[in-house]
Amino acid sequence: MDNLGFETRAIHAGQEPDPRTGAVIVPIYQTSTYAQDGVGGTREGDYEYSRTANPTRTALEEQLASLEGARHGLAFASGMAASDAVLRAVLRPGDHLVLGNDAYGGTFRLIDKVLAQWGIAHTVADLSNVDRVRAAVRPETRLIWCESPSNPLLGIADIAALAAIAHDAGARLVVDNTFATPYLQTPLALGADVVVHSTTKYLGGHSDVVGGAVLTGEDELREQLFFLRNAAGAVPGPFDVWLTLRGIKTLAVRMERHCDNAELVAETLAAHPKVAKVYYPGLPGHPGHEVAAKQMRRFGGMVSFRHADGERAALEMSARTSLFILAESLGGIESLIEHPGRMTHASTSGSLLQVPADLVRLSVGIEDVRDLVTDLRAALGWSQGR
Template sequence: MRFRSKQVHAGVTPDPTTGAILTPIYQSTTFVQESVDTYLAKGYSYSRSGNPTVRALEKKLAVLEGGADATCFTTGMSAVHGTMLAFLSAGDHAIISDVAYGGTYRLCTKVLNRFGIDFTFADTADPAAVKAAVRKNTKLFLTETPANPTMKLSDIAAISEIAQAAKAVHVVDNTFLTPCYQQALELGADLSLHSTTKYFDGHNATVGGAVIAKTKELDEKLRFIQNSTGSIMSPQVAWLTLQGCKTLSVRMDQQSANAMAIARYLEKHDKVKQVAYPGLESFSQHELAKKQASGFGAMMWFEVKGGVKAGKQLMDNIELWTLAENLGSVESLITHPVTMTHAAVEKKERERVGIIDGLVRLSVGLEDAEDLIEALEKALAAIKV
């Protein structure tokens, strides 16, 4: 099946008891066994170790990413945490994209480093810099591409080759583009990681995470950690995410079209200093964006002239766009990363990787592009600096 057919049908079958077209919500702690000799004959014993509703979502995500299997977690951050626990131990070293979600940075620098794990935040847009950061004890590469919030891209195939030579696993945070536009495993990655909260859900209804593995062996390591730590996705969340998956490509195509229209508008505005959107020819890595992805996504950022003060004035006067954390939903969202999503990152580190004080991040939704542009026009006109 092609992608659109997979997103509707993969992983789910009519309920064998009733014929219900939707996978039931198996809201059950435990599952009755027929006998000791046939223990686990039906595949389930206790929902921490596996649940039929969650399993349906895992199967669908594995098919969409072209992986051997998938493991779902409580949140996107628990997926990052679980992945690091599965493949890193005391004395190991990991290479992380220098531009990454603030929660990932916080986990590495405030939590996991206390347990004897070393982290290097390398410029993963430069394969030579990544190669130079490799040590004998490097066990994991985590590449976030496009990166949050600067949209910096990393060459997945090139970094996968470096990771393979180092006998380390390469994890790609594929949240921004999803397998709809970017097939990370096909490009060479070992694991594709997602905050399912974002585009898979698409409706601001759930929080969840998932990791899709290229091989069963890799998935088994993830599943062992997930079961051991109890970081499981609930059946209610899995059921809602299953429904969101069915419209993933339709939503992303329209949101991406809206994003392109908005990026072109902002690029010409006299109060905008710069715009970063991979679909623009002016984007420094536009050719790489075309090479490794089939679409440009719906995330972008721009800088208004006047820095932080101008940015705050814009957000104080914006209509239609919602000032809220999250991304990938049908509603268009606007955020100020320095004070919101990346507040946990030290100022010096933010500036080093390009998260400037006046950066405004947009997650473009499904509203009419003309209405979104008119709202931006009005808010930009209100800036007085």
């Protein structure tokens, strides 16, 4: 299966027809428990209780592992549950991690407010600058946590370079690959040790499911993560898993359209007099453009920009679109708009991770891009026809 193309694996990896009925789509095993062959025995596949394992979940884990080039995949109830499991598996009191200075607000909150109570320290650094990353590493550093592209400033980190820094320090590199997806980028092939996803986003792709995943090639780490997930119970239900399986089958074609639309939206915004700055790695002027072109297939469906008239104008504009829906989350087929400082990244207020107050973030969907451009121009106060 590994020698097949991405699109083929997205449809077939972990998706064998049901052996009993021949169903070509993996069934939803909506069960909590399984009949056992005897006391202390289980049926084929080691299924005994669905918190521990479920055949629908196994199919998703095999599918994701194939797409990310990983030996192991584990599905979780949410992206944050997946991130939490990795952090708890790798770190102990007294340890230290390096975090990007434009990380997702929820990840920062988990590290700054929860793990700090365990005595785990962190340093915020610009991950696009390898010298600053090296300077942030301590003898007790056990992990570098990277997003590339980052949320919400679309920063780009050189994953191979960060992996080398981490390994020289005896640490692991974890890459949150949610924005890129395995269709656009495979961090494990670039030297990362662990990949995490919010499968809620592009992988599910239809804004109808919440989930997360961890991918790794390390056998021992997989066992630790499996134990933590079973012990804490952070498992997705079989219907949520099935929705994610269904979404991933069309990931490649959706991502191509997301990228097509985002490129045109970014170019339109860059030429608009009410836009002070556009953050999109596909633009040649983006500081991470060359690195992104090297490690990504294309540049993704997320675009952020700063409103030239400040925070109030950014807030008003965010509420004035008609096709772009004012909402948190991202990666669905529909286009979304949000104000990170007041919404997804409010938890970073007062920290080193503060996002610009005039920043607007777009999740560019797969609608007719002409309609999307018209909607943005109207909301910015420059209405034009097609």
